[in-house]
Amino acid sequence: MTPATLSAALVDQVPAMQARATTLDAEELFPEQDFQMLRELGALRAPLPSAQGGQGAGTEPGGMDLIVRLLITLGWGNLAVGRLFEAHVNALKLIVAYGTPAQVGRVAAEVWDGHLFGLWVTDPAEHALQLSAGALRGSKGPCSGAGHVTRALVTMSTPAGSQMAVVAVDRTVAVEPKRGVLQGMRACINGVARFHDTPLADDALIGGPGDYLREPLLSTGAWRTSAVTLGGLDALVAATRDQLARRGHQDALLQQDRFGHMLIAQETARLWTTAAAQHAEASQAPAADQVAYVNLARIAVEAACLDAMRLAQRALGLAAFLRPNPVERLLRDLAVYLRQPAPDSVLTEAASHAFSA
Ligand SMILES: Cc1cc2nc3c(=O)[nH]c(=O)nc-3n(C[C@H](O)[C@H](O)[C@H](O)COP(=O)(O)OP(=O)(O)OC[C@H]3O[C@@H](n4cnc5c(N)ncnc54)[C@H](O)[C@@H]3O)c2cc1C
Known part of the structure; x- marks a missing residue:
């Protein structure tokens, strides 16, 4: 194709x-x-x-x-x-x-x-994954696709530093989906993966110590999360428009005002996301510039989504909180998915980069 x-x-x-x-x-x-x-x-x-x-x-x-x-x-x-x-x-x-x-x-x-493939890099509070004497011990979590992804790229601590490895998610790994705990993104099936003296296959280590944390890839990949989020925002805007129209509210000035601001938030998210993709995937700019741009994009898309979510709730009222209205699920999924790591430092480091330029 x-x-x-x-x-x-x-x-x-x-x-x-x-x-x-x-x-x-x-x-x-x-x-x-x-x-x-x-x-x-x-x-x-x-x-x-x-x-x-x-x-x-x-x-x-x-x-x-x-x-x-x-x-x-x-x-x-x-x-x-x-x-x-x-x-x-x-x-x-x-x-x-x-x-x-x-x-x-x-x-x-x-x-x-x-x-x-899954990407399991987050460590739970206790028993972080370690490699010693060729075997894996400890846990990763949250892990999306728990019980369903069949291969995972995991990070683990080793005497030489943090390393990545590809593991087969088979009987040697105890994967426990944690159902009933997440407000949204429930179909991701998040869980914990426990390794008990799981032998690491020959040639499974990817790259060298510290590569996972190496820039620009560590930070610039965030544009992909923004792109998925933007798709969710598109769905929210479309569903809000359809529901307002069904109620005959398309000519109500305050509903137009709210919906107009949702359209602005949607386009803001689209412009930042597509520009961030360009910076991350096809730019010759210095790594620090790429990282700063994508970091700003991440926060801009988060802000745009939060704005649109507030407006959708106000425009649709209680209906936005009633199942099985798709808006109710979209609001939960977006709220959870927007919780990405370290938003404060992402923004302040990008601001700091602008001062040093
Ligand atoms: C649906 C979903 C699926 C996921 N799937 C996976 C997966 O498959 N694999 C995986 O590895 N992970 C996964 N994760 C976890 C994800 O990668 C992040 O670890 C998680 O979303 C971080 O969110 P947080 O709000 O706890 O971030 P945090 O970084 O803990 O931020 C929380 C708040 O604390 C602030 N903060 C952070 N650090 C400090 C500090 N040192 N001092 C002061 N303030 C601080 C932040 O700015 C923020 O305001 C998933 C998460 C979600 C939502």
């Missing part, structure tokens, strides 16, 4: 994804059908470099437009699906950036076999 055909095919899937999203959220079910659809369309292998039969979506400058479109479209269809897909892309991007050709080839073959 060409990038244009793949994007168009995915757009065609959005109504079905949105229809499934209500049940997946209510019953906290992993979006199996959505990922089967993505597998069949070839979207899961689109992030692979062209040399591996992919389309470089997110891994090569030429694949930038495609990954922007895929992430926004998936967020529009179902934020949880978008988030899981984004983790798959993030893991593949890091493996392509830091792995050896043999490792990239092996991972590409697994993606062609249909494996979905």
Whole structure:
């Protein structure tokens, strides 16, 4: 499939994804059908470099437009699906950036076999994952796709520093989905992965110590989360417009005022996201400039979404809080998904960078 055909095919899937999203959220079910659809369309292998039969979506400058479109479209269809897909892309991007050709080839073959990758880098408060004497001990969490992703790129502490490794999520890893605790993004199936003397396969370590924390990739990848979020915002704006129109409020001045500001927030998020993608994926600018720009974009998109969420609640009133109104789920999913790491330092470091320029 060409990038244009793949994007168009995915757009065609959005109504079905949105229809499934209500049940997946209510019953906290992993979006199996959505990922089967993505597998069949070839979207899961689109992030692979062209040399591996992919389309470089997110891994090569030429694949930038495609990954922007895929992430926004998936967020529009179902934020949880978008988030899981984004983790798959993030893991593949890091493996392509830091792995050896043999490792990239092996991972590409697994993606062609249909494996979905997770990116498990957050450590729980206790028992952070460690590697010693060739075995993994400790936990990772929260882990999206718990019990469903079949490969994960994990970070662990080693005597030499923090390292990444690809692990097969099989019987050697105890994965516990934590249902009933998250307000939104419930179809992500977050959980904890516990490793009990799990042997690390030969040649599983990706890159060297400290590579995961290396800039610009550590920070610039945040634009992908913003893109998925923007898709969710698109869905919120569309649903609010439809519901206001159904009530006959399209000519009410104050509703127009609120909806106009939602459109401004939506376009603000779109402009920042697409420019951030350009800075992260196809720019020759110094790494510090790329990082600062994407950091500002992350906060701008967060602010735009929070603004639009407040306006949707005010415009629709109680209906925005009643299930199964899709707006109710979108507000919960967006509220949770917007909680990304360290927002204060992201903003203050970008401001500080502007002073030092
Ligand atoms: C739906 C969902 C799925 C996820 N899936 C995964 C996954 O698959 N894999 C994974 O690894 N992680 C996952 N995560 C976790 C995610 O990567 C982040 O770790 C998490 O979202 C961080 O959110 P937080 O609000 O706790 O951030 P924090 O960074 O804890 O921020 C909370 C607040 O504290 C402030 N703050 C932070 N540090 C300091 C400090 N030192 N001093 C003072 N203030 C500070 C921040 O600015 C912010 O205001 C997921 C999260 C979500 C929401």
